[in-house]
Amino acid sequence: MAKELASKAKEAFINDDFDVAVDLYSKAIDLDPTCPVFFSDRAQANIKLSNFTEAVADANKAIELDPALTKAYLRKGTACMKLEEYRTAKTALEKGASIAPGDTKFKKLIDECDLQIAEEEKDLVQLVPSTLPSSSIAPPVSEVDLTPAPAAPAKAKYRHEYYQKPEEVVVTIFAKGIPKQNVNVDFGEQILSVVIDVPGEEAYYLQPRLFGKIIPERCRYEVLSTKVEIRLAKAEIIIWASLEHGKGPAVLPKPNVSSEVVSQRPAYPSSKKVKDWDKLEAEVKKEEKDEKLDGDAALNKFFREIYQNADEDMRRAMSKSFVESNGTVLSTNWNEVGTKNVESTPPDGMELKKWEI
Template sequence: MASDLETRAKEAFIDDHFELAVELYSQAIAINPSHAELFADRAQANIKLSNFTEAVSDANKAIELDPSISKAYLRKGTACIKLEEYQTAKAALEAGASLALGDLRFTNLIKECEERIAEENGEVPSQSLDQTSTSVAVPSSELTDKTVGITKVDLPMVSTKPTKPKYRHEFYQKPEEVVVTVFAKGVPAESVSIEFGEQILSVTIDIPGEEDAYTFQPRLFGKIVPSKCKYEVLSTKIEIRLAKAEAIQWASLEFSKESTIAQRISVSSGTQRPIYPSSKPRRVDWDKLEAQVKKEEKDEKLDGDAALNKFFRDIYKDADEDTRRAMRKSFVESNGTVLSTNWNDVGSKVVEGSPPDGMEMKKWEY
């Protein structure tokens, strides 16, 4: 069955039906997920569709299953060049060239990578095509019956106004990871597809019934470890955790030639827990936390109960053990009407209930 699907996929590819080829290869992979050739061939079909991130993912899987398959390295290198990941592309192509001696495709692509890398480093001056003159002026005195005069025409500049993204995103970082938040409220988890490359993040939100899918595919500032990255679809947002390959400070989320200098983060030996929101966990800054909750409630439009629950979760998550014990004890003993963070105050006594104004406590008899 899998071999029949593979044959049909190759025929579709030859006929330039690349989407059908990807679909057929995917069906064959579902039946035989350990066949490296299927991933390598689907990578080529994805390249034809300009699905370069998916092509890199397929090529990596093919290499993982069979490190001796040279065409997987070729396809990874080709896709990485399209993604402007020239260092990664060069490494893959050199590995593939050692398996396919004499194959000029590897030689030519490696040369292209080297030129691009040199250009990025400012070693080779780059000449933009838009600097080349596109008009020819022929003096009227030189026109003959065999000479065609070309009139210079000033073409109007076409400006494309950037469209506002459907969902807003932001990020923050720690020494070991970068956390990206996409503020997409009420999105079903099955409509979210996220993939991780060596320096690529691919986010797709495709909700049935909506015309255009949301895509966010940045080339990241630094390299990540795809196997350690993860994400979670929440009610108001999608939280993506990118594991850094190196403990460096990212100057931005996305790579740009202007912000390529990264500062290494010095991490002390031993375990160091992030200090948030206060450097003195035993003294909770209630005003600050309340203001933070109100801001998050405004930004993420949390309901009252959801905001309150998140407020208490944040306190509990970042508190020390004594504070947590105080919170658990006071909450349980007061039937949910008191929440104390001071263990010295509640540790040696039973916490009495304290109902809101206008209400009274009642003890239920069973």
């Protein structure tokens, strides 16, 4: 029965009835989900309908079932090229060419991929300056878009959400009790393909073309008891406007600037550590205060401190008594000295031979 449906699907494909072909191949797959040719042929029909992400998923499933099926690699490569994922396409095509080295179609498409990759590298625009340290690129947690944003589901069977950080996007599919072997996740340069296929149930597909490019080898997923968690490593540190391609502009994350005011003390490039100048100043003052002197130096230091901490009357008394006694008397009581105006000159630095209070 499955083969009969596949035969009718081929006839529909030849007659350019691609929607009918996809529908018939899907019914054949429901009856025999282990036939790689059904998936590979449905991939070709999906390519004709411009359903490129679905075509990639079908080709991946065909390759999983039969790693030696060359036309599955050819169709995956073709679909990825339509999605402008030339590196992913080239990898698939090179694998197919290694299995069928005499097939010239692979070489022609690989050459085209090389040309497009060279153009991409030539026109590449660096969105974030490479000299900017990562610590200044990363926005504070409060500014990262951590609120789950519901994405438009491909099927209503399972709900999915996503949130993002500067360097990754986390997609969660809320599917409970799904065995790990029934979950197939594939990563392309800008494709996420998720297929949850439980025998006896309708298969679930999530195959968006992503908002931005990712690094496939750094992406990973985990099948948990209540969900499937997928982590997509961003190729560029930008904020995605949505999970899917073409739904709003990308923006750069805000730099992580501390709210604390930076000290105005000088910091030199050659310094290994930023010095705490206020702390050093306090230490110097403490050392000066605690400095132990002998003789006249100790007395001078003692009376300088009295003068610095005195009020105006005391300073005038000290200055007048010091001047009138030619440096032999230093009084701190203005009433004892008198009311004659004298210049209030501090006794700092003068050598006194005798002190009287």
